[in-house]
Amino acid sequence: MISFDNVTKRYPGGYEGLSNVSFHLEAGEMAFLTGHSGAGKSTLLKLIGLLERSTRGQVRVAGRNLTRLKSRLIPYHRREVGMIFQDHRLLYDRTVFDNVAMPLIVAGLRHNEVGRRVRAALDKVSLLDKEKVYPITLSGGEQQRVGIARAVVSKPPVVLADEPTGNLDPTLSQEIMRLFEQFNQVGVTLLIATHDLELIGRMKKRILILRDGRLERDGSIQV
């Protein structure tokens, strides 16, 4: 589903965010991406979501070669990649419902279909009773769950998460991970960047470790 082939990302000024990274993630796989800060975790995720383009090498997602994808087609690619951020990136002047509905409205779904799907997504993250609330009144864990609902509401085949449990206590983090496992069970391909080694050690999933932009280890090794 996601494959990197000798991918290098060099920023203006010569700094290399990623150097010659190669790996392949099967459809329906769930993997963690870890490494010290600045190791290139976010850069790697950005390449998959086409927030940035690789300098060298090939990135393929769902059979599409992102290196050659025309800029005008980027939005359609992003609709198939759900993204979850540490800082949630919610719109604080809109209700929880409207936040979660955004991907569907952007994709031009009909009104009644939007309502049905948003409620299903909110139900999955146990926030059905908060749909009319503004995100600012929610706790950090709840806001993160709104972000997750938004990422999965349009049922994308790929979901990326960048430090989704960064600001949460262990119990809440565990809850979020359980949610991810549930999505994975219905066939979603997940790639989760985190530096919470203890958490991913318990999950017994594939782990990609980056160090200074290079893929240091790849496997389901206990850390």
Next chain:
Amino acid sequence: MDRYRSKVMARHTNKKRSASFNGRRHLRLDSWILRHLQVALASLGRLARSPFSTLMTSAVIGIALALPAGLHLLLGNIQQLSGNWDGAATISLFLRQETTQQRVDRLVKEVRAKQDVTSARLITREQALEEFRRLSGFSGALDSLGENPLPAVIVVEPLTETPEAAEAMLNALRQLTEVEFAQLDLQWVRRFHAIADIARRGVLVLASLLGLAVLLIVVNTIRLEIQNRHAEIEITKLIGATNAFIRRPFLYCGILYGLFGGLIAWLLVTLSLSLLDSPVARLAGLYGSGFHLQGMDIAVLLLLVSGSTLLGLGGSWIAVGRHLNEIEPS
């Protein structure tokens, strides 16, 4: 036979395909219109949530447009007024000295009988002398002449609207043998028309400049709006919104600013005219005229409102084109 059958089948499937294609197209057109309607309403709602700043921006646009619109209207009114005066231009026919009284009387009748003459009035040589004596103060000098040097004059009021027609008539009357000299008192009308032309050009220049100002106002307003909604634009791009999707609310915003500005301009012009109307009517009354200021007619109103709406759309288009692409999620 086989060939025929395959042809028929091909036609059949083509028909089916095109029908379903049209159906889908229809559906998509429906939802396209619906979506635009939703965005337009949402933009209206957004403007309504900050009524003060919306009113400020629209008022600035309105005032900028009211100026040329009002001047245009005023100019139209003045021209209408001058149209009345054109008709009042008179032709003076100075007759030859040797023309007999009998001949003069017949000429007056002839001129009066002409189709395009409203009236013709004779000033006899004696009347002319009398008037000259009264007005000039040269009575002593005239007495010493012993003979009346003044010709008889027929004052003709033509039944024409335009200076050109009056001039044509002047040339026709000049051909009469008894007429020594004919004069059309049109100089001032011509001057007035020339001044009106300059004024019209001036209004055009002013309208262009203020139109440009309106465009820049909208560009700036939308630019600020884009800056304010930076985070929102970034997030919407992240979840896969196309540029067209992101552009749309801003374009509608510009359209609405233009529309409101146009309506405010109309309101301002109408108010100003109604304030001016009664003193103008009083002044016209003093000149014995029933002149009233003409308000904005529907064609000018439509031109004003559609023009300002287009300026709004153009302005927001420029702002969106310049600033929306700068925002990319990171």
